[in-house]
Structure formats: C-alpha cells, structure tokens
Amino acid sequence: MSARGSNPTIVDVAREAGVSIKTVSRVLNHEPGVHESTRDAVLKVVEALRYRPKQSARSLAGGRSFLIGLLYYDPSAAFVGSVQQGATVRCRELGYHLVVESLHNDAPDLRQQIDRMVMALRPDGMILTPPLCDNPEVLAALRESGTPCVLMSPERDIHGVPSVRIDDVHAAEEITNLLLSLGHRRIAFIKGPSDQSASAARYEGFATALRAHDLEPDPELIQPGSFTFASGRDAAHKLLSGRQRPTAVFASNDDMALGVLAAAHRLGLNVPNDLSVVGFDDSAAAALVWPPLTTVRQPVAEMARAAVEMLVIGNRADQSAPVDERDRHMVLAHELVVRDSTRAR
Amino acid sequence: MSARGSNPTIVDVAREAGVSIKTVSRVLNHEPGVHESTRDAVLKVVEALRYRPKQSARSLAGGRSFLIGLLYYDPSAAFVGSVQQGATVRCRELGYHLVVESLHNDAPDLRQQIDRMVMALRPDGMILTPPLCDNPEVLAALRESGTPCVLMSPERDIHGVPSVRIDDVHAAEEITNLLLSLGHRRIAFIKGPSDQSASAARYEGFATALRAHDLEPDPELIQPGSFTFASGRDAAHKLLSGRQRPTAVFASNDDMALGVLAAAHRLGLNVPNDLSVVGFDDSAAAALVWPPLTTVRQPVAEMARAAVEMLVIGNRADQSAPVDERDRHMVLAHELVVRDSTRAR
DNA sequence: CTGAAAGCGCTTACAG
C-alpha cells in the first residue's frame, strides 16, 4: 500500500465505485451532468482510497499542467518573497502549483532558459516580476510560446497582456505630500535605476507634489541610485555633506533609505530630529531598523493572488468571450506607513 | 509553428532523423549504445526543430517527474531565500525544476497538504527546511509516500534520511570565543525557540566556550527568545536595564540581534563602544544596519546545491549499492563574519 | 547498435 508507485489510479476508483473512469473524471473535474448519488458514491471511494489524480497524466491528456511559473531576478528582494508567498497560497487553493525560476535579466542564454522551462513544463501561466516583466526578449519568448502571462508592476501596460500594479506616481506624490505637510521644503530625492519602471514613476510623483506646492525639484538635491543599500548610502553622503543640506530625503525604495540612515548615522545626524527619511516598499527591514522607516506599503501578496487568479480563471474562461482591456490591468490600493523616521521641522 | 500546442514531438524528430523514436529517446537520455553518427544526426534535428521532451509524458511513462519540491514555513526568512536560490540554480543545471510550497508548521491539515502535493506532482525529491524538517508528522507523510527527502539543518540526523547542515555548536563556540578574546566576561545570551533545533545547539556552543574559560553561564544573563526582532528587542531591554549590565550580547540569530541593536539605541547605549553585539546567520540585513553586525555565515546556497545533488544523484544511482550512512549527512563549513558591532572592552 | 510494441493514467471527442 505505502510502497512508492503503488498508488491507486482512476481505474481503481471506477471499479470500486461501480462506474466508468469517465464518470470518475467528471466528478473530479466538477463537470455538470452527474447524478448526485453517483457523485457521492465516487467521492466516498476517492476518500477511502485517498485517491489523487496524477498531474502528469492529466497534463498529458488534457493539455493543462496545473503549474504556474514565477520568473524573478533578484531573490533577495522583499518584493519577490511576498509575491511568492501570495502566489503559492492562492495556487494551493485553486489546485495549482508554483514552479520558480531565477533568471538573470542580462543572461546571454535567457531565451534558451525560458524556452526550456516552457517546453518542458508547459506551465498554464507565468508571473513576471520586475525587471523581467519589462524585458522585451522575455516577453517575446513567452508570447511566441503562447504562454499566458501576468506582469507584476511593469513599466507600461501592454495591450492584451494582463498586469497588476499599484499607482506608483500617486503613492510617491502622497509620501512627498507628507513631508511637505511636516514643513519640509528642501527635500532630496534618490532615484532608482533607469531600467526599472518604478524609478521614473516615483520621481514623477515626487515632482508633481512639489509643483503643486509651487516648488521646483532642485537638481542639486536629485541623486541617482540603483535600489541598493550602497547606492543609497553613497547618494546620501553626497547630499548630506553639501553646502545646503536637505531637511528630508525621499529614497525611492527602502533598501536605499536604509543606506541613507547609515550615512546620516555616520555623519552624526539624528534621524528624525536633524533629517527626515522616507522609503518605498515597506520591506521587512523597514520596520526593524532604528528609527523605523516611514514608507509606502504595496499589497504585494494580494497582487500576487490576483495574478494567479487572472491566469487560472482566464484559462478556464470561454476563450471566445471578449475581455475588456481595462479589466486586464488591475491597480490595487497602496498604503502610507508612517513610522518614526519623519518629523516636523 | 508558434501556436500554442503545436510543438514538435519525439515522432517528428524521429521521422526527420530517419530513426525510431526509441533511438531519439536514447540520445536525449544519454543512454549508451548509440552510434556517434546516429547521435549527431538526431541532435542536429533536435536543434533544428528546437525540440524539448514534454515533462508530463516523460513523467507518466518513466516514473520520474524531474521536479524537486521545496517545503518551507517562513517565507520571509533569509535562510529560505538563499536555499531557494541555490536550489533553483542547481536544478536548472541538472534538468530539474523546483516547486515551492509554503506550509504552516502547525496547520491542522498539514498531512493533507503534503499528500496532495506528493500524489499530484510525484516530485523526485523534497527539500525540507526548519522547522518542517523536524516535524514528525511531515516526515511520516513523506516516508509513507516514498518520497526521498533531504533535511536542511535538522535538529538531529535520522538514519537513512540525508541531511545537510553546519556545525551550529562549533560556530556558536567560535563566536563566543571572539567575544571572550575581546575581553568580555559578562556575556548575555538570547535563546531561540525551543522547537527549532539550532536553539539548543547554539546555546551549547556558547556554554562550552564559557566553561573553557572557567566561566559559568549566568542565569540572569540568559533570556528566552523566538528568533524574531521583537523578542530580541524585549530580551535586550530586560538585560540592559538590569543592575549589572552585560558588556556583550550574543543573540542566537540575526533578527534578534537587530532587536538588540534597537533596544540599545533606545536606551542611549552606543554599539560597539558600550556594548558588543553578535548574531547568527549573516542575513541580508546584518550588513545593512548600523553598525554592521558581527555574525556567522552559513553557506546556505551551497547547502541547497548539495541537497539537490543528493536527491538527483540518489535517484539515478544503482539502488542496490549500499550508501555509507556517513555520506548521507553532510556538514559544510561556516564562516565567522567580523564587522563593526564588536569591540574590545 | 537499433526498433516495434505495450503501457503509463488521465481527458477528449463521440455515442447512446
């Protein structure tokens, strides 16, 4: 019984229940048109035998793999961890499984790696995280293979390709407004890398908020960054040792904001008394550092759940039914998380 | 050509190469006994058609799924992220794929969730991370299903079940020795949760090092913790507001050490001048906080690679060949990472 | 060194 490989098959269930395997299949797939008593009888046997349909057989016969792929680049990023968590849970609820693949955005054999995964596994859908979701090569490979995709926070929406995001522009505007409302006027901004879409969006929100207060972004207070701790620290070092120090710094992600905290600390500046600092992401570390960081929380797990649903439902749905393009692009609500790294000046 | 589902099959390759499908299969599986010219011809067609065998068909016919499962509990833990990274890379190199599943260690339907995954996917092997690798229910479910497992840093080795770990006792001893060599004598210790095996091992190493210096662990300087930031902060608060403050704190993981840093900061204590702090894990945050944390690095990615290899090679190997029990339990080398949170007193 | 046949465990048309 418990030996490897000797598991019950659909034939065993059918025999035991006194029906054909087709009927067992119907019950298992929740197909309509099965008498309730028949259904109950089958289910009882399924339970007794602890029968579970074998995925490889279903996949081979039915053309669906019940596998969702998650493609990501930086495994240490808090964003990816939350995406994965949300996605595995929703997959389990829907009877799917999550296969993960870590890819380098600039790997020479990127195309091949994707082809290999797609052709071997035939996942029913693929979730792409930044910056892979903005990589034309990746998108082309997936499109050609016919694999349905959902893009998480892509740079720009692509017609016909579903996406889930928050409104980065608005969120950045809001957190800038928070600083402005605290009386800050000399607000520095540390940008993200130009190959990540969120970078431009967050800067845009920052600039918009300033202009609404009749302020212009000061070029001397704008520094480039690359979403890493070190780049944030270095940018902050420049900003804080300049002639006219800013009273607040908006680092466009949390990792860089942590770098700002470290630089301030080293320069003997007290946060938030001498300097207010805000980040973006609400990473795990944001709540753990001292002082805890004011930031923007993306509902990443919820975004991932939504992505899985779009893939699975879209797979089930009547393909002929036209989908409203607007329904393909979801924008979920973000949340301002005000902690102790900001203070009125 | 590029439409979904119209991919080439082994029959197409065989026809094009002028051989039987069996020969194509032999070439693809690196089976011996194929003439070189035949092999080359087949490979050429495979390349031209961009043929990849379909996993579900291989799995159904051959009984191997080319899937490795990763079971984990806390997705935010740095440990899990590194395990996953190391495992996906090695899987790809070996032609396997990684399926991830997040489980609650105390979920009432844990058994069912595992059964579902195992019966549906039939993974060729499973990697278990703490605390799941110490959960008898999990181990029993997997044993009964006949799924080969590798335990990552389990509490204790189980005969016949491969494991990979570092020597927690030794590592804790070494980092304690570092503090002792810096002149610290009043060293506090914050324990991990009792359901995680590393907790006891690290404490043992700590106590052993003290005793080697003719010191006895002082009960007043030993605090319980749960491997979380908050528990470390609270434990440190008690330790540091006591009558006789310790001059150093050994938090048995990094998350708790970050809590110690926060507590010290709040109490106006300068680390490392007033207090030395060490952690364990070398989490991503350990290098990012101020001051950067002295800690122990586990070669987690390497451990994960080794785990994948044991699973894949073990699967291939001649089952009749007896495996030396000692070869089943790998102990990889850790590394002391000395940063700025420690100073001589 | 190579191949024809059977079969893995399901689902998809197609009947009734």
Next chain:
DNA sequence: CTGAAAGCGCTTACAG
C-alpha cells in the same frame, strides 16, 4: 445522466 474508445508523448521491457 453514463460509457467505450482513442490518444496525449514519452519510456520500459523485450527482441533482434
């Protein structure tokens, strides 16, 4: 509401 047949795309014995 239910079933018998065919087939998904491979690998495993078994021959030669």
